Each structure stands twice: as structure tokens, then as C-alpha cells.
Amino acid sequence: MPPVNPAIKISFLGGGNMARAMIQGLLRDGFAATQLRVGEPVAAQREALERQYGVTALADNRAVVAGAALVVLAVKPQQVPELLAGLAPTFAQQRPVLLSIAAGLRVADLAMHCPALPIVRAMPNRAALVGAGATALYATPAVDPAARALAARVCAAAGVAVWVEREADLDIVTALSGSGPAYFFLLAEHLAAAAEAQGLDAGTAQLLARQTLCGAGALAAGTMTLAEQREAVTSKGGTTAAALATLQAGGFDKLVAAAVAAAAHRSAELAAQFGRARTPTAAD
Template sequence: MTTLPDDRDTLAFIGGGNMARSLIGGLARRGADTRRIRVAEPLASAREALAADFGVQVFERGEQAAEGASLWLLAVKPQMMQAACTPLADAAQRQRPLVVSIAAGIPVAALQAWLGGGLPVVRCMPNTPTLLGAGVTGLYAGEGVDDGQRRRADALLSSAGTTVWVAEEPLIDAVTAVSGSGPAYAFLLAEAMEAAAVAEGLPAADARTLVVQTLLGAGRMLAEAGEAPAELRRRVTSPGGTTQAAIEAFQGGGFEALVARAVHAARERGAALAAAGQS
């Protein structure tokens, strides 16, 4: 049987929304003893569903769930984070847990300040495919996080997908811009491809199937072929053929530069949110 991220761990989830639910589900699929998971969730119906589906302990308030837990997963909305952390400060200073935050735009320094200071904090950015166990999460270890604590955080987040560690906290904003927001870029491409397919005369249902399966298959090739995207693209692009005509239209419209501007805009926005969270 797979245990929790560390054999000693009792896990406290502060917030029981979709992302917390996906991580709990990932741990359950790996054989974790979910009776050692404590979840704070103010919505009674959500508490009842979590207890029924996973056998976790559920509580209305964060202070109740955090009591006795050696790893806290902060999974509340960024605008609610300070209000969620402040009542936990006394327990944080007494218990000295490892704190893992999945809230966008809230820097490590702010979390430490709200929890009374001096705690090991790991800041993470998962993306929405985590809900299907197919996500990717960027992680940054704040000052004072040791190797064992990094492994515990990694074990938790890898329960629902791949993990990537970054060496500097500002790079979490780049992670947000690439993978955190990235599913929306793929959905926008799918939306545009579907509309173009219908414009070329295909029925809407057929357009949806063709686009979804094309993107799904291309993603699998990227993951499994072990080759760079540029090489895979070259293999599909016969000189003078239909794919070359489409690629030239993309590039003529400045496709690569547009993607670069979009990712940079997302990173700058992430940095601005982090700065606001620090103040």
C-alpha cells in the first residue's frame, strides 16, 4: 500500500474545492490511507461528498483540520488566502508544519508572514488537467525547506500528474504563463480549428471529433515519441504539400511571435498579482 507523502504525515487540506479533491483522489488511487487526511471546507454539501467519496475527516474551519497535521495544503482562492491563514498562525507556530500552497499570485513571504513567520513553505502552480490525473505542477521551495520536505511536497503533487521544480520564485510566474494558463491556449486553438472546419463545410459534430482527436493524438506523440516538437512538425510537413501551406499561413501571420507575446503577457500579469499579494 502507498502511504501519504511521508509515513508520519497527517495531511490537512485548507479548502476542499476541485483542486484539493483531485489531489485527494490521486492519493486515494495510489493507495494512501485517506483516514489520515483532514479537510477544512465551509460548504456542508462539499464536506459530505468528500467524506463519502474518500473517507477523509472533514471540518468546517481550518483550525480544526490543521490540528495535529504535519503537512498543510492551502487550497483556497488567492483573495481569501490571508483570511484563511490568519486564524492558523497560532497552530502554525506551535506545530511547525510543512506548508504547501497552490494559490496563484501569493508569494512565499506573504504566506510566511500571515502564518507567523519562519515556516517551510512550498509554492506550487498546478493546472486544470490535474483534475483528470493528467496535470503538471511547477513547484518552488522557499527558504528553510529541506530535501525531505521537498520530497513530501513532490509526492503530494505528483499524485495527480508530473512535477517540475524551479530554482527561483519569479519563475513560478513563467510556469503559470506556460502550463497554468496553457490549457486555455489549447482550448482556444481547438475552438478556432472547429470554427474553420465548419466554415469549410464539415458538420459541427464531425469537426469536434476531428479536432479533439487530432489534438489528443498530437499530445501523445509529443509525450511518447521522445523527439522535439520541431522534428515532429517537420515529419508531418511534406514540401509543397497541404501542411506546408497551412504552416506558412501561420508563420506569415506571426504565429511564433504572437505566442511569445501571449506567454509574456501572462507572466507579467502573474508577477503583478504576486506583487499585490505581497503588499
């Protein structure tokens, strides 16, 4: 990574979980706290942000975005339209890069409120809270390389960041890495319950299921492919092979494919609903 440019200011609109995760990442990446500002309506949250990270937290979003090279939109999707409407004149004047992490809000929906801005959409996941996030980014061809690089750097500070070429890919990403942590937790819950049903003490089953998830995650971060990692645990005719054969016979692969398809479909559906709700009609 090139050294951080100390002249760059990054502003967050919303000081909740995701903003905190990204702020922590940026501080680890070498950004100074004085380069970061947060707009947050709740006084107690502002105090906590200032105390914990040394950043400036303000209630006035216009003051927050003043002079920012990049503004992270980190509020709930339903809070976005009103927030952007209030900032339209400031954005038109200053033209920062807008990095939106608001789930389901398409570039076209965002551009209605700030047509002059380069807009980058990102789909992070909850693992960003522990610096192990998986984020996919999308931008229209109109967004220049410098804006893309800055947006990617902000996202990569909280884990891994990759670009996707089509906006619709973000629905697949939502189904894969966005919702993904829940799938692994569910599997670990079922593993613990199954071990308990076999007679293992509940606490021991929980502890071992949890640690197995953490251990598999750490192994997966290595250079071996997922299939190689699986094969390394599986000896021919052994215990793991017996379990995997049972899973496959029960249609595990098809079930996972159906689950991911359902999540991707729901993501597209929610985005379309939001877009329709925001599209001006002839009556507007």
C-alpha cells in the same frame, strides 16, 4: 517512488476542485484515505468529500491541521489571509510544511502570517483534474530536502511536478502551463470554426478538432521532442507544410511569444498588487 509512509498525515484547507484533484492523486499514489483530512466550510461539500473519497472532512480548520506533516493551502487567494490568521497559534506549535497552490501569493506574503513554517509554493494547472497536471514548485533555500520531497510527491500525484529556482519563474510557469490549456482549446476552437467555414458539418468539425487535441496530447507524452513530433506529421511540399508556412508567415511565433509575455506580466502584476495589499504599513 518509495512506499508511502502510513504515519504521514496530509491536510487540505479548502475542498474545491484542486484539492479534489490532489486527493484523487494521493489515493492513486497509495495514500490511505485515513491519512487525508480536509477543511471545508460547506456541509454539502464535506459530505461529498467523505462519500467520494473516504477522507475526513471538517469545518474546524484547527482540527484539520492538527498532527499534519503537510498542509495544502487550496482556497482562493483572497481567502488566505483570514484563514492563516486564525491558524497562526496552531501552526506556531506544530510547524507542518505549508504547500500553497494559491495563485499569486508570494512566499513573503504567506510568511507574514506563519513565519515559523517551511513554505513551498506550487502552480498546478487544470489538467490535474484528470491526473495529467503540470505543476511547478518553488521553495526558499531554508526548506529542507524532506519537506521538498513530500511537497513534490503531493504535486506529482496529480501529474508531472518540477522545481523552479527563482520565485519569479512561477510567473512564467503561470503563462506557460497554468494558462496553457486555454491556448490549446482556443486553437482547437479556431480549427473547428475554420473547417466549418470550409463546408464541414459543425458537429463533425468539433468532434475531429477535439479528438485531434487529445491525440496530439497523447503523442506529446511520448519520448520524441515536440519538434520531432511536428516533423513526423509534416511531409515536404504537403498539406501540413502549407498550413505551417501560412502560420509562420502570419507571425504565429511572435504572437505566441507576445501572449506568453502578456500572461507572465499580468501574473507578476497581480502578485505585486496582492503583496502591496498585504504589506503592513506604519499605521498597522
